[in-house]
Amino acid sequence: MRLPVSRKVWGWGLYYWGNHAFTTSIITVFFPIFFKDYWSAGADVTLSTFRLGLANSIASLVVAVSAPVLGAIADRGGRAKRFLVASALFGAVMVLALHWVGKGEWQWAVTFYVLASLGYFWGNVFGDSMLVSVAEPGKLDITSAVGYFAGYLGGGLFLALGVAMSLKPEWFGLADAAAAVRLLLVLAALWWALFSLPLLFWVPPPPRAAAHIPFGVAAREGLLQFVETFRHIRGYKPVFVFLAAYWVYIDGVNTVIQMAVDYGKSIGFGTADLILAVLLVQFVGVPAALAAGYLGSRIGPRRAIFIGLAVYVFVSIYATFMTRPFEFYLVAGMVGLVQGGVQLLSRSYFARLVPPERAGEFFGFYNMLGEFAAIIGPLLVGSVSYLTGSPRLSILSVIVLFAAGAYLLTLVRVSSPR
Secondary structure (H helix, E strand, C coil): CCCCCCHHHHHHHHHHHHHHHHHHHHHHHHHHHHHHHHHCCCCCHHHHHHHHHHHHHHHHHHHHHHHHHHHHHHHHHCCHHHHHHHHHHHHHHHHHHHCCCCCCCHHHHHHHHHHHHHHHHHHHHHHHHCHHHHCCCCCHHHHHHHHHHHHHHHHHHHHHHHHHHHHCHHHHCCCCHHHHHHHHHHHHHHHHHHCCHHHHHHCCCCHHHHHCCCHHHHHHHHHHHHHHHHHHHHCCHHHHHHHHHHHHHHHHHHHHHHHHHHHHHHCCCCHHHHHHHHHHHHHHHHHHHHHHHHHHHHHCHHHHHHHHHHHHHHHHHHHHHCCCHHHHHHHHHHHHHHHHHHHHHHHHHHHHHCCHHHHHHHHHHHHHHHHCCCCHHHHHHHHHHHHHCCHHHHHHCCHHHHHHHHHHHHCCCCCCCC
């Protein structure tokens, strides 16, 4: 299949190339490590884990409350492009601000991290909503793939740069790993902002932007649309039950992504091992996603999701008792096998449940839940670690989310695809 080559498609895709420097390198790897070693220096590991979990939960909660309103306003008023660029610049500035946070100043680190996360998640809401307007006729799927391709590649390359800088700071004329991470924060902000510029110049505003709908009118119409969508979903019980299950178990998946490095640090693993394990997840995940799609087509997506959740339960139990770096690599490999598969199979199974005439409307709600399902898990992990004094019990608590989500998934009853 021929890839779309229009400038607006690649301008839109390059935004994901840029913002994945934040999610892949900062959220997943370097912020948890630096937060524990530098900004929370002297604090007990259980306390720093609680602070990080609380920060992630606050960011997710704010986005979950605000994104439907902002997304609806952007949709109704044709403001998606302006909102996207504003979110990107806001997030990049907050990442840059982290560079000047001093040792032990965990309060400022949490504040700027939460604000940067808001810019990232808000940007994804508006970027996803622009897919229909940037896609060429008949190329909606392949255009969406361009965004994923650019995001994974850009984020992976930036992470490789970060790994080299943190493990071999002398190659870059830096004193130590701490200096490397502080410089990496500056580079992540510039990377994010720089690769947002093609979208600003190459992607035309959505057609509705020319209507100049007042902000208040757009907000009112957007809220009414959101309420109507929610009412329709409640009328389809299989869809409603599945969304409840998805929100719970994908919260567990996102929690593992956000808190795994912090957990490894808490039980004494070295920074180099943790960073290389994250790289392993990226490499394993690419072919594993294709294998998951094949498995879903053979045995059905719901059964394949159950397999993925079972692997996550096993990983959580195994991670509770691991003591050697090799075991962390093994856990990373197992996560890489199922992480993308659970996500893509959930989407294909949901497509079997929704009424075709309202697929776009229902998928909008699905994407919102998936994007912002990271509220309960990080708070659960952080609270269990702090209250019990055991980081190992904290990772075990995530099993609750996988088990509850799997149970709700068994309640989805459909005789045939709608």
